[in-house]
Amino acid sequence: MSRDSAAAPGVRIRGLTVVYKTPAGELPAVSGVDLTLAPGTITGVVGESGSGKSTLALSLLNAVQPPGRISAGSVEIDGLGDVLALGGEELRRARGRKVGYVFQAAQNSLNPLKTIGKQLLDLGRSHDVDDLRELVRDAKGLLARMGLDGARVLDSHQHELSGGMRQRVGIMLALVLNAQVVVLDEPTTALDMITQATILRIIREVHEERALTTLVITHDVGAVAEVADSLAVMYGGRVVEHGPIAEVLGGPRHPYTQGLIRAIPRLSGDISLARALPGRPPTLGTLPVAGCVFRERCDRRMEICDTVEPEPVTHDGRTVSCHATGRPSPAVKRREYA
């Protein structure tokens, strides 16, 4: 396998705003997100459904689906430039070749009428791969790497594969063109526990072998804790906290992150200690226009939160958007989580 650029590319998202057209006007699903994916790291993005994390993932390929629209910002990828400025053929070629995208397992990301091998060839032809035989060889190698019989899988239709197998095929298709930025959208949702663990292990190993820059989107904090180097927490279309994963999970600073971690039930210990976050996750329509988006559910709400949106503040490599951090705070219990 040729590895022309050994160094993994970095990804810088700046001021990204995505709006959705609704009967009530254009509402932001992602607003002003800044996020840097350090080269060669795995960044996890967690958040409740509706927090804008999937929209963020699609933005990396400039693929937000209507009625959504990217209204501002940039996504700079080393060696590719601003993805949001790309269009037409340039954008199509970047997808798949530079940035690989892996879909949620349960949803079917494969054409049910064609064998995996034929879809692989379609992919190769779309990206002007000269040596299709080598492409097939690479694909078989990747599948074998993930514990599958490559020849048989390529000869199968989607309905002949289990959920875990399909997910591995999805990962293979995202990597086979040597994409160095990989986005995984809910990679383990709807898989059983053992398959989840296998897929997570594969993600970690392949990431290290191939020097990738990886973004994992999930609502499962436990899953992301196993693979990610850094963690970004999204709420109401904003990244409210971002930092090295052990530090974010071990010492969460944003009240939402603290609530999120409190809400995780532990296998050992008293289940009553797990406390659900009060209130409901916001939807596009119920998001406050001014001030902090989390204030309605926050236990440290202050006057300023109603009017001024907190700016992200970076300190010791950790970024937090909250007026209350830095001030004396009630001690967060159960810091032992890691």
Added chain:
Amino acid sequence: MTVTVLPPGAGEVAAGTTRAALRRNFWRGVWRVLCRKPSRMAGVVIVVGFAVMGVVGPLLYPANLPRDDNALYAAPSLQHPFGTDFEGTDVLALVVTGARYVLLTGLATAVITVALGTAIGLFAGFRRGGWDTALMRLTDLNLAIPGLPLLLVLSTVWKFTSPLSMGLVLGLLGWGGVARAVRSQTLSLRERGFIEAARGLGLPTTHIIGRELLPSMAPYIAMNMLIAVTGAVYAQVGLFFLGVLPFDANNWGVMLNLAVFSGGALTTPAALPYLLAPLIAILLLTLGIVLIVDAMDEIFNPRLREE
């Protein structure tokens, strides 16, 4: 020529106490859906207009329509908006008086189709097992047998003199689609634990079928009934048009037959209005029913509602 609306998923069944309130909301919803697209209102107006025509139309004219020997195939005028036929009879009067037979047959067919189809579909879906298999084989057969050729052959034995006997035959030939739709609806309700839950509450079978299953299926049954009306209208007008039935009554199909095969409407423009009048009547009726079915589809299919 049977078309059947398949249920896109089961509707909700109202709990007893809230039923009246739901019904009120339902009519408000119907009104809203009708208002959103004026064409749907037009559909209702057209169909109501035809119904009125069928009921009072024949009363507006003398039993024997007047003839005017001086105005054979007269061109359309104020006195005769669609001209006259080969005997000098007003074509509009023929269309209006002919509506009763056509619509009555349609109604009879629809009632029989829906009653038979619902009963068979419910029974098959409710009992399952051997009964289900047997009844569905029968349904397949009913769907597969070509209706029109069979009708033609049957016309040599039966003369279909009254609209009701005509409706009976058409209904017996056309229940397959409704039966299949109702069965799949019943099975999907069963799959969601509807029937078991009702059984668990100790409700008798008649109650489960009458109060729980049927109301949730009523929309599809109603839509299929409307479609059955159009099917029946086409079939009988077609039979009269082909001339295999005795021309006892005044009827749109008889008009078509006489216009084409005796009047030479296809060769001389003079008889054209005589041909076009019943065709326009059929087209209008179709349009009205298509528009209403479209509106019903939106009322009863929540996936289409908010868009």
Added chain:
Amino acid sequence: MTRAVRERPQGAAIARRVAGHIGRGLVMIWVVATISFFIIREIPGDPVQGMYETLLQKGMSPDQAERATAVLYGFLPTGSLWHQYVDYMWSLLHLDLGQSLSTPGVKVTSLIGSAAQWTVLPVLAGTLLSFLLGVTMGVYAAIKRSGKLGDLLALSGSLLHGVPVYVIGLLLTAIFTTLWPILPAGGPVDVAYVPGFNAGYIGSLVYHAVLPVATYTLASYGGWILAMKSNVVAVLGDDFILAAELRGLRRGFVFRYLARNAILPLFTILALSIGMLFGGSIFIEEIFNYPGLGLLLVNSISTRDYALMGGAFLVITVGIVVANIVADLLYTAIDPRVRSGETA
């Protein structure tokens, strides 16, 4: 979990499907044959008995008259009902449908054979044309579904789907032969030409086929456009289309994925459509005076040619059964899920 790729017992699954279809088809043909047997016997004044008695009056011996009647109708005029029925079925098994009464001395099978081409070819042409037209327009209506044009296409589909075939035929005739006479009003071909492989004859055939084929096409076009539109809308929402775009597949590939997945379910309606057109042939051939099976059936009824009537009815039914089997085989050939016995 890491379940091995399943074996694909393709041959056996297909054979089972075909066998099932043929079995059901045979049952249907048997039912239809039985119906036509009883109808011919039940016709007021029993034509079989009538013929037998007429021949007796003409001075034939009972034996001769019995044999002559049996030749005409395919079953004996005397004997028990059961005996007659078995006799009729036995003749059917030998493809003997009796002789025509209106054209004496001609076998029903040969009349049907020469009429069949005038029905089968236009029905196939109409099916193919309406399929291509409806599928193309359906894709277009789905892509433009929020615009005025999409609405218009869908409404035209619903209307054409709802209108009976004879209305379409009569309107086309009124427009193109009476108001604006550019096409022939009826008949299969201009009698002035010598039948054979010459430009004049073939040209005349095509010229006369325009209106019937157009009627067949319009009659089933509405169904195709409606079905295709809803299929395309459904597939557009499927994840694999977005996934293909995100993998950077060329537009051509994405469109092919979309089209193939949307067209596939249409094959289940194909049989229905062909059946509808076979039934519609009765009207179309009557309107355009086209000498096919439908016209044969209508004429046999008005001339009281009951042997011919039974035969034509049976053959139209067989045509529909065969169309059913062919449509399902096409479907099986294209859908890998059915092929491997997944939903069989």
